[in-house]
Every structure is written in structure tokens, then in C-alpha cells.
Amino acid sequence: MSYNYKFFCSRENLKGMRDFVNNVLKNQSLTENEINQVVLAVDEICSNMIVHAHNGNEDDTIELNVRNQPEGILFEIVDKGDNLFNLKGYQDPSIHDIIQQGKKGGVGLFLVRKIMDNVEVFNEDSQHIWRLYKKISDAKK
């Protein structure tokens, strides 16, 4: 099975996107906590795109594609643009440093990498694509 959801780049649209992902995941062999984690991972990438890549430009859109795989579930989060995030240069932050500095951000991608089994980002046909994969035992095909 595959699923698709498209939304405009507004923080207010994140709730609708999360409801969509929740609905897709409720038929999978996942616990409530696991579903919440996966929803969170997808939300973090979408939030980063809205805030950093699109500066909240509400005319821009983000497309979310979800596909069942033989042993898991694959999320592709797609927007227009060629501003490729340097995932290879990313280093997990120190929680203690963030707290000491009183910073409000900086743990979103850290959470994504903790939750998902594989995280990739690449450009293809003028599109910027985040690909997140989560293994699921007893995955639905």
C-alpha cells in the first residue's frame, strides 16, 4: 500500500499531517508509543522544512509519501528546492550544552535519528527529498 498527503508550508498544518500519519500507522503492528515516535520523526522533518527551508512561506507545499515495505515502512518528505541539508556533517548535539546555553532548539534531527532505522536526504529532479525508514516486525505489505 502507498499513501500520499500534500500540504502548504504553515506550522498550523502540522496537526493535519500528524493525523494523516497516525491513521496510516494505526493498522501497522506498532504500539501506541511507537506510532507516536514515528509521527514525531516525520513532524520534526516537516517542521524543519517549514521553518528553515521555506521560512513559513505558505504558498509553498510539502508532499508526504508513505509506502509499506516488506519489513517496514518508508516515508518520503518532498519539497521543491536544491538546498541540500548536509546530513553527513551533522553531529548529534549535547543535551547538557543545550540546557546550559538555554537554547530552545537543536534536538529535532537528533530525535529523528534516534527513532528511525535509516535517514537519508538527497536531491532528485529539482526536488529535495528526506527518506525515513522504520523497521516493523510483522509489517503489512
Next chain:
Amino acid sequence: MDIKVSNEDTFHVIAVNGDLDASSSIGLDNALKHAFVNNEKRILVDCSQLNYISSAGLGVFMSYLQEFEDHHVSIALFGVSSKILDVFQILGLDQLLTIAFSKEAAKLSIVNEL
């Protein structure tokens, strides 16, 4: 997301209802800032109606921890659901924040801190 603020004995209670995400975490930020500016020293955060938290919401809590410690402000969360606690645990924040089982336990943890 909806925030309700009340005072109960010597405690300042911030009740969070709904989802704390990139669009709504500013509400919690304002409530904590307001409590700090008003010199509240005992803050309880009622999470019993909190349905979801993202890094934006976690970031608000994290951003006040050092300042609160420096100014002897105590904060404790209570009513945290399993799925929300799970998110705090991913980052180890459950070890850095007081997360109590009930409002009474949260009050006790603050009283015993002082």
C-alpha cells in the same frame, strides 16, 4: 493547544491541553516566562491533557532549566502519559526534569527540594 494558569497554595500551576508543537510551543514559553518574571518559585506543569510533544515543546522546557536552577525556581511535571514520557526518555530529559506520578507527588518533590 490551550494553556490555563492558576495558583494553588504556594504553587503556580500551568495546565497544558492539546499538542505542543512548532506552532503552539510559544504558548508554554510565554507561560513559563511570565511565571519567571513574576518571581514564581514553585511551578507545576499539569500534562494530564497534553496529547503530543515535539522538539519545539521539549525545547521550551530545556531552555528554562538552567535559568530556573540559577534562580532557585523549582519545576515539576505531573500527569504525563506513557507516550509523552517516552519522548522525554529518548533524550534522557526524564533524568533532568522532575516528572511526578500525581499532582501531590509533584508538590512533595518540590517541597523536599527546598
